[in-house]
Amino acid sequence: MNIPEKEPHLEKHFKASEFIRDVVIGMSDGLTVPFALAAGLSGSVSGTNLVVIAGVAEIAAGSIAMGLGGYLAARTDREHYENERKREQREISEVPDREKEEVAEILKQWGLKEPNITSAVESISDNPDNWVDFMLKHELGLEKPQPQPQRARNSSLTIGLSYIIGGFIPLLPYIFISRAQTALITSVIATIIALFIFGYIKGRYTGYRPFRSAGQTTLVGGVAAGIAFMVAKIIS
DSSP, X not given: OOXXXXXXXXXXXXXXXXXXXXXXXXXXXXXXXXXXXXXXXXXXXXXXXXXXXXXXXXXXXXXXXXXXXXXXXXXXXXXXXXHHHHHHHHHHHHOHHHHHHHHHHHHHHTTOOHHHHHHHHHHHHHSHHHHHHHIIIIIXXXXXXOOTTHHHHHHHHHHHXXXXXXXXXXXXXXXXXXXXHHHHXXXXXXXXXXXXXXXXXXXXXXXXXXXXXXXHHHXXXXXXXXXXXXXXXXXX
């Protein structure tokens, strides 16, 4: 009797959380800030030339500032990880018994029984590098960042480009429509649609319910854009 072979079990896990986080940071700001600026200016001008010039200037400045912020944040993450790693290395060298107790406490929280905990602690502590990695991940919740400057460079580029893409969505109607009020209405519709699509895609990639993510992103982005618009309107 031939027993049919079981199909291999393939698990799909999302492994690009840092990339998605950077896209979310850049795109969300890119959709709201240029929209607010353009909408605020729409109430004080009849044409769209000034709106386009100001919008492009803001997108350029905003993308550079956001990209630089992402670069510095990535460097800070790396430095924080390295500092914590050195601290854990020092602790397992100076107070190994206390560190073993912390490993045991983590394993207890996972539901392991006492005899298994003892052997597991000894196995983990046999290799200092694995021991440090275990403590960083499960005690401090730190994941090893990408090698620097790769992570910092990728983060700055991702955030900056996402900001540019997001920024041109509400600005495009002002480029193709000469009447400011008509362009404003079109920009509002385009921004809401973009927020919904962006939220849906974000939900698909992060494993969150896509339509719920789309609704939340549209609501939060819409409220943020509305508040920013009112501030810009008051100032203008």
